[in-house]
Amino acid sequence: MEILHVSAECYPVAKAGGLGDVVGALPKYLNEAGHIAKVVMPMYRTKFLYANQWDVVHKGYTNLGNWWFEFTVIRERDNILGFDLYLVDINGLLDREKVYGYADDTERFTAFQIAVLDWVKDWQHTPDIIHVHDHHTALIPFMLRHSYKYRSIAGIRTVLTIHNAQYQGWMGWDQSIFIPPYDMWQWGLLEWNKNINPLAAGIKCADKVTTVSPSYLEELKYMSNGLEALFEYEKGKCYGILNGIDVKVWDPETDDYLVHRYGLSDIEAGKAKNKMQLCDQFSLDFDKPLIGFIGRLVGEKGADLLPQAIRDSLNHIGRRMNFLVLGSGFPEVEAALQAIKPLSQYDYNVYIGYHEGLSHTMYAGMDFLLMPSRVEPCGLNQMYSMRYGTVPMVRRTGGLKDTVIDYGDPGGYGICYDNASVGDITQAIWRATELYHQKDTVKQIRKQMMQLDFSWENSVQQYIEVYQAAIG
Numbered sequence: 001m002e003i004l005h006v007s008a009e010c011y012p013v014a015k016a017g018g019l020g021d022v023v024g025a026l027p028k029y030l031n032e033a034g035h036i037a038k039v040v041m042p043m044y045r046t047k048f049l050y051a052n053q054w055d056v057v058h059k060g061y062t063n064l065g066n067w068w069f070e071f072t073v074i075r076e077r078d079n080i081l082g083f084d085l086y087l088v089d090i091n092g093l094l095d096r097e098k099v100y101g102y103a104d105d106t107e108r109f110t111a112f113q114i115a116v117l118d119w120v121k122d123w124q125h126t127p128d129i130i131h132v133h134d135h136h137t138a139l140i141p142f143m144l145r146h147s148y149k150y151r152s153i154a155g156i157r158t159v160l161t162i163h164n165a166q167y168q169g170w171m172g173w174d175q176s177i178f179i180p181p182y183d184m185w186q187w188g189l190l191e192w193n194k195n196i197n198p199l200a201a202g203i204k205c206a207d208k209v210t211t212v213s214p215s216y217l218e219e220l221k222y223m224s225n226g227l228e229a230l231f232e233y234e235k236g237k238c239y240g241i242l243n244g245i246d247v248k249v250w251d252p253e254t255d256d257y258l259v260h261r262y263g264l265s266d267i268e269a270g271k272a273k274n275k276m277q278l279c280d281q282f283s284l285d286f287d288k289p290l291i292g293f294i295g296r297l298v299g300e301k302g303a304d305l306l307p308q309a310i311r312d313s314l315n316h317i318g319r320r321m322n323f324l325v326l327g328s329g330f331p332e333v334e335a336a337l338q339a340i341k342p343l344s345q346y347d348y349n350v351y352i353g354y355h356e357g358l359s360h361t362m363y364a365g366m367d368f369l370l371m372p373s374r375v376e377p378c379g380l381n382q383m384y385s386m387r388y389g390t391v392p393m394v395r396r397t398g399g400l401k402d403t404v405i406d407y408g409d410p411g412g413y414g415i416c417y418d419n420a421s422v423g424d425i426t427q428a429i430w431r432a433t434e435l436y437h438q439k440d441t442v443k444q445i446r447k448q449m450m451q452l453d454f455s456w457e458n459s460v461q462q463y464i465e466v467y468q469a470a471i472g
């Protein structure tokens, strides 16, 4: 089978979050399973672009409403990612450094999707499946099926994976001219609540829809930012498949970002060295448990609860632990986290921004990773932390519920709580502080977590079954 992934992110080319990790790994493991998987994404101006060799494979001329533009498709020459990688260049729209966050994101991603379909239409051969990810590429199933100019390729099957249903790419009907002329009888497929809703259109039009964990699929039926009824209606074609992690990238024995690498045989010494490095760098106290947070500082991740939970812990549990936060997002959350810094007695620090290398050192050097998410479609951080022997402290939701068992339960290894509230987080922090001093239990938990299998092999088989079902 040949599968073309269309995505806004792909690690290490461009990554803003977990979507990049998944699209950087899944195709590689599909190829290893004997299929042909390729990725096409926008040609942002990132380091990866300048560091590698490319061939031009296609040049096209097309339009977004009244605006006509040229686009170029290039392919990475040496297959260094383990799959064919194509980038689409559209001057004026995609030639930016960041993935998202521009006022014209709707134009950027709609033009990207049109360019991709124009290219596929003119390609010498067609893939069996076009696999799109999140709302940035979710108009493709509609356009492929109903825009007149893609009639010759309308038979290609489509799969949509939802990594995050909070963001849906809403467009006003005044922007409908962006979509290449289509069968007007089908306008209802684009619509949801009086707007064009690309994610909803993708759910309606894709042959199969997947979410990134089984629990998240269930949750979407009663909590999906307005799409609840649609998920209930379309449940027959939806599948929940837990993400894997790229165990080649995320391996404490070989991780290039780590100065002190370690494996199962020297977990304690390895983690101690990494913790020492973090404590030196961020003026923290090595002897106290180190509890960290890595991620986008947004409501979904429960990041707004962190400042109060940290303050309450330091005030009420006592200064028996350290905190280190890495992330960026809502300015008010960033400011509230910065405001704790002057109160630190060598037990709190924060790095505002995105830092891939630091995240790896943190997974290795922390004792605990806090994830108080309100919504967590799958969550990769908890799986990375376990692979690095760091105990996850998660709210029971979505993929967190599917991957972490409380250490108080049979076979358990993590710390779990039910509510995204300051009280529950503080209680979990207290439990972590207590657990930290049970050295033998911690050693045994670390060993157990590092041996858990979160590799892609299992999930890849489930994707293959979904593709086969889509092809019929």
Ligand SMILES: Nc1ncnc2c1ncn2[C@@H]1O[C@H](COP(=O)(O)OP(=O)(O)O[C@H]2O[C@H](CO)[C@@H](O)[C@H](O)[C@H]2O)[C@@H](O)[C@H]1O
Binding pocket: 016, 017, 018, 019, 021, 022, 163, 164, 212, 243, 294, 295, 296, 326, 327, 328, 353, 354, 355, 356, 359, 376, 377, 378, 379, 380, 381, 399
């Ligand atoms: N400031 C920072 N510096 C360095 N690295 C940072 C960082 N902030 C985040 N990261 C990294 O970005 C990734 C975040 O992945 P997640 O899966 O936790 O969340 P995200 O919400 O982006 O993904 C969505 O898609 C993924 C993939 O399907 C789902 O797992 C998830 O639940 C869903 O919300 C991790 O690799 C993390 O280390």
